[in-house]
Amino acid sequence: MTENENIIEVKNMTKIYEEGNTLAVDDISFSIRKGEVLALLGPNGAGKTTTISILATLLNGTKGKCLVNGYDVKKEPDKVRKSIGIVFQEPSLDTDMKAKENLELHAILYGMPKKYRRTKIEEVLKLVDLDDRAEVYVKNYSGGMKRRLEIARGLIHEPKVLFLDEPTLGLDPQTRRKIWDKIKELNQGEMKMTILITTHYMDEADELANRICIMDHGKIIAMDTSKNLKKKLSGDVIDITFEATEERLKFPEMIKKIKEVPGVKNISFSSVSTQQDMMPPLQLPKGMANIDPAMIQARIRDIISNPKKLITAWKNIPMTVGMFLNAPLDMKKRIANMFDEKLLEEVPDAIKQVIIKIRKGEHEEEDNGFEPTISISCESGGQQLPLIIEKINNEGFSIKNVSMHQPTLEDVFLHYVGNQIREETSSQAKNVKEMIQMRQLRK
Amino acid sequence: MSDLNLVKTKINYGVVWVLAKRELLSFWRSKSRVISSIAQAILFLFVFGAFPLSNIVMNEIIVSTRAFIASGISAMVILFTGIFGGMAVFRDKMFGFMKELMVAPVSRRTLMLGRTIGIALQTMIQVVIIIILGVIIGYYGYEDPFLVFRIMIIVPVAFLASLGVVGIGLTVSTRLNDMQSFGLIQTFIVMPMMWLSGAIAPLPPLILMFNPFSYCVDLFRFVLIGVSNFPPLLDLTVMIVFGAIFIIIGARSFNKMEVS
Numbered sequence: 001m002t003e004n005e006n007i008i009e010v011k012n013m014t015k016i017y018e019e020g021n022t023l024a025v026d027d028i029s030f031s032i033r034k035g036e037v038l039a040l041l042g043p044n045g046a047g048k049t050t051t052i053s054i055l056a057t058l059l060n061g062t063k064g065k066c067l068v069n070g071y072d073v074k075k076e077p078d079k080v081r082k083s084i085g086i087v088f089q090e091p092s093l094d095t096d097m098k099a100k101e102n103l104e105l106h107a108i109l110y111g112m113p114k115k116y117r118r119t120k121i122e123e124v125l126k127l128v129d130l131d132d133r134a135e136v137y138v139k140n141y142s143g144g145m146k147r148r149l150e151i152a153r154g155l156i157h158e159p160k161v162l163f164l165d166e167p168t169l170g171l172d173p174q175t176r177r178k179i180w181d182k183i184k185e186l187n188q189g190e191m192k193m194t195i196l197i198t199t200h201y202m203d204e205a206d207e208l209a210n211r212i213c214i215m216d217h218g219k220i221i222a223m224d225t226s227k228n229l230k231k232k233l234s235g236d237v238i239d240i241t242f243e244a245t246e247e248r249l250k251f252p253e254m255i256k257k258i259k260e261v262p263g264v265k266n267i268s269f270s271s272v273s274t275q276q277d278m279m280p281p282l283q284l285p286k287g288m289a290n291i292d293p294a295m296i297q298a299r300i301r302d303i304i305s306n307p308k309k310l311i312t313a314w315k316n317i318p319m320t321v322g323m324f325l326n327a328p329l330d331m332k333k334r335i336a337n338m339f340d341e342k343l344l345e346e347v348p349d350a351i352k353q354v355i356i357k358i359r360k361g362e363h364e365e366e367d368n369g370f371e372p373t374i375s376i377s378c379e380s381g382g383q384q385l386p387l388i389i390e391k392i393n394n395e396g397f398s399i400k401n402v403s404m405h406q407p408t409l410e411d412v413f414l415h416y417v418g419n420q421i422r423e424e425t426s427s428q429a430k431n432v433k434e435m436i437q438m439r440q441l442r443k
Numbered sequence: 444m445s446d447l448n449l450v451k452t453k454i455n456y457g458v459v460w461v462l463a464k465r466e467l468l469s470f471w472r473s474k475s476r477v478i479s480s481i482a483q484a485i486l487f488l489f490v491f492g493a494f495p496l497s498n499i500v501m502n503e504i505i506v507s508t509r510a511f512i513a514s515g516i517s518a519m520v521i522l523f524t525g526i527f528g529g530m531a532v533f534r535d536k537m538f539g540f541m542k543e544l545m546v547a548p549v550s551r552r553t554l555m556l557g558r559t560i561g562i563a564l565q566t567m568i569q570v571v572i573i574i575i576l577g578v579i580i581g582y583y584g585y586e587d588p589f590l591v592f593r594i595m596i597i598v599p600v601a602f603l604a605s606l607g608v609v610g611i612g613l614t615v616s617t618r619l620n621d622m623q624s625f626g627l628i629q630t631f632i633v634m635p636m637m638w639l640s641g642a643i644a645p646l647p648p649l650i651l652m653f654n655p656f657s658y659c660v661d662l663f664r665f666v667l668i669g670v671s672n673f674p675p676l677l678d679l680t681v682m683i684v685f686g687a688i689f690i691i692i693g694a695r696s697f698n699k700m701e702v703s
């Protein structure tokens with residue numbers, strides 16, 4: 001019934017990149033109403049750009065059916081192209097042409113009549129504050145200026161559906177505001193343009209979008225208005241920062257205890273060291289960019305589990321001494337326990353002393369900036385907070401700071417996608433094709 | 444203004460012309476490209492024209508070596524600029540501009556045609572420059588009363604010939620995904636086509652007949668100095684047939700191209 005009101009209709013969209021064997025979009029379905037602004041959020045690699053590329057007829061989906069403005073993306077790509085405009089995430093300007101020439105070519109490609117073309121180009125150039133640099137070659141533009149020009153170009157021909165892939169990335173705040181105003185105008189003015197925007201700025205999504213769609217690992221994990229999403233996370237969010245502590249391993253237990261408090265809904269923990277082996281993040285020197293960091297980490301792991309190898313490393317590579325001295329206390333302790341008196345003889349002095357101290361338990365309480373923070377969403381902060389603090393005290397942690405606020409879109413986002421930094425590890429590159437085949441077989 | 448009146452599956456000639464103009468403009472602006480391609484041709488002219496002035500016999504007609512070389516080299520320019528011009532698509536792919544073109548509401552055929560015509564025009568201009576240089580140096584001799592007429596005829600021939608060559612360039616570059624492959628193209632396509640075309644040294648027709656480009660060289664020679672290995676009508680036919688084939692293949696791969 002509402003079919004004809006949906007300007008974009010996606011059913012079972014799937015995209016597998018043969019190259020790299022990635023399942024970028026995993027069987028998603030959604031629709032966008034005419035005149036709506038939909039914000040597509042998601043961590044890096046979630047599949048946002050892929051989704052947009054398929055809707056914009058740049059990529060062929062592996063499976064599924066997509067209608068844009070009533071036209072099938074696969075069967076009538078030409079008609080779809082006529083209905084859309086797009087600002088790409090990645091650069092797409094002809095840098096060998098002047099700024100204005102880029103815009104003119106665009107206007108001609110979209111069949112705008114000459115007179116209208118000129119006024120429109122001037123208008124968008126003014127909007128992004130490039131009117132005085134229109135005759136400059138794009139290759140002489142700064143990064144932000146190029147970005148602004150791309151946005152200007154996307155706005156020239158006033159399509160029915162506009163795709164904006166991280167449009168305001170790298171722009172200064174004034175320009176961002178101006179772009180926002182323009183987007184609102186296009187959407188709310190007589191054009192009633194439908195806009196699909198991806199962004200990593202929560203304030204942008206909150207400001208512009210009627211509805212929010214959160215994607216992760218190629219799937220849609222939440223889709224609703226910002227207000228409703230926040231309401232689902234109803235109540236309050238309590239952020240607790242702890243004093244620096246070395247008892248990191250006990251954290252999960254404490255979190256479990258807090259979860260037992262009635263009214264607590266979800267806890268997200270932000271800290272770098274929830275991993276088992278407490279590997280400090282590895283900073284590679286610049287020249288070594290070609291080496292796979294995962295390989296180096298594996299190598300280091302091998303070394304730190306073998307005292308003999310460690311001694312060799314300390315003796316021959318000065319950098320490793322520094323690495324040890326700066327390592328988290330847990331790791332130092334573990335290493336210290338590997339050395340007996342005889343082995344200790346061979347250890348370089350600087351390290352020997354530290355190890356001896358640690359084993360005597362004399363190490364000074366050090367503050368290496370580790371201040372774990374947890375973020376608890378609960379039904380009513382006023383009621384649950386005392387209980388939570390009690391639990392924390394029972395576990396023997398000391399609190400540094402507590403704050404409470406209404407859930408923001410950022411809380412919603414973190415709630416859904418978790419807050420570990422996303423890294424595409426090899427374990428994730430499982431054989432996607434097999435996975436899909438298996439799934440089909442099961443059906 | 445909401446309904447842009449474009450017929451999509453057809454060719455939009457306004458856009459074709461604008462794209463061709465873009466090609467010409469970028470050619471005009473990158474002076475180094477113009478200069479290097481002309482300098483290369485001049486170098487060839489002098490190096491190969493410096494041989495002793497013995498004459499070459501073609502089809503029982505005696506031809507001056509220099510006229511032979513000069514006409515061959517002007518045909519060669521088509522091969523170089525045409526193929527590498529066609530590869531400009533690759534550059535657009537690298538720098539993302541291709542995406543802008545691919546989402547535009549014009550047919551792929553329009554995009555392809557604009558490109559092809561632009562590069563063909565650009566090639567044609569270079570060929571004419573080289574021929575005029577050859578005339579100035581005196582390689583064609585001054586006694587031929589029809590020389591001006593011949594040069595006028597060569598203009599459309601050069602345009603026609605470059606269309607097919609650009610088609611090769613387009614086909615290759617839509618399928619290429621990295622810069623390294625350029626060397627391969629140079630070694631395995633451009634060089635053999637050039638050396639086996641009889642552009643610089645006379646070769647037996649038995650070899651020439653297997654190289655589509657040698658018909659182009661042959662036709663050039665017929666128009667410029669009045670001698671040829673094959674009948675000119677055969678040259679023209681082969682050139683058009685091959686040109687059409689390469690253009691169609693180029694358009695095919697252009698159509699199928701995915702950009703991301």
Ligand SMILES: Nc1ncnc2c1ncn2[C@@H]1O[C@H](COP(=O)(O)OP(=O)(O)OP(=O)(O)O)[C@@H](O)[C@H]1O
Pocket residue numbers: 017019020022023024042043044045046047048049050051089703
């Ligand atoms: N051309 C490609 N070839 C192979 N794999 C690709 C290609 N483009 C994207 N991918 C993979 O597809 C997945 C989704 O990528 P996509 O670009 O859609 O993410 P995104 O949500 O836009 O991320 P970001 O926020 O970083 O822009 C990633 O795992 C990525 O590695």
Ligand SMILES: [Mg+2]
Pocket residue numbers: 048049050089165
């Ligand atoms: Mg993206």
